[in-house]
């Protein structure tokens with residue numbers, strides 16, 4: 001049976017790879033819709049980018065629903081330093097011809113879940129604002145969720161502050177609502193996603209694979225290489241969010257361990273930090289499956305194989 005999937009995202013070059021991976025395998029995923037949120041770039045850009053991507057993939061059957069314009073309580077923070085002002089600097093896709101759906105992402109998520117006879121997986125690769133609001137507005141959706149697979153948090157420090165990963169830091173209150181919901185969840189944090197990086201050779205393969213998808217992905221990933229090299233000492237640019245699609249397609253390439261996870265939504269130095277712990281505790285005994293290893297070479301090969309399936 002196909003996995004019914006909603007992709008909640010803030011594209012973002014690595015979100016873009018996740019979307020293109022998921023749209024490449026219609027035999028495996030029934031993508032019910034793509035919902036956007038402000039994160040890597042303002043919502044106007046993440047909306048436009050999602051539309052461009054479904055057009056690039058020739059999958060305009062998959063509808064895009066615009067979501068929250070800002071985090072629950074905090075002022076928006078964008079990641080132009082890594083993705084450029086547009087969220088996908090380095091790409092050159094035409095202006096979209098299609099438009100957003102009129103329904104808000106949060107309402108789309110709620111109505112789709114409530115009316116789905118089969119449970120739905122939520123792929124969450126941006127700040128968790130839409131998902132938290134959906135859970136608050138209609139808690140009844142919980143029983144329709146197969147699992148939430150998200151990129152966020154970390155077991156070994158942050159990338160936007162020493163303590164916090166970007167998606168959690170942008171909307172720590174939403175992350176807290178979702179992470180403490182008790183729903184089945186897989187957390188894929190920086191401790192794993194920083195291992196999935198580009199190299200010159202990989203970008204070259206994408207660039208020369210002979211299709212527009214490959215060229216666009218190479219362009220947008222090349223944009224962030226310098227940032228990740230200089231700031232994090234990585235070999236190339238990390239393709240964080242692609243881990244979500246890779247995990248669903250090839251779970252054997254990851255290992256997870258059960259950890260207690262809390263999101264700090266009240267601290268200053270530690271705002272948005274994910275506090276992870278392997279021991280049971282008396283208070284806040286909230287367990288999640290947390291990714292702790294990845295076979296990154298195989299995951300990158302999977303990305304390349306899937307991008308190659310696109311025909312111009």
Ligand code: BDR
Pocket residue numbers: 012013014015040079082125126151159165166167240241
């Ligand atoms: C996360 O932050 C964003 O910049 C990326 O798209 C990814 O979802 C990594 O911290």
Ligand code: CA
Pocket residue numbers: 009010011012014015039040125126241
């Ligand atoms: Ca993202």
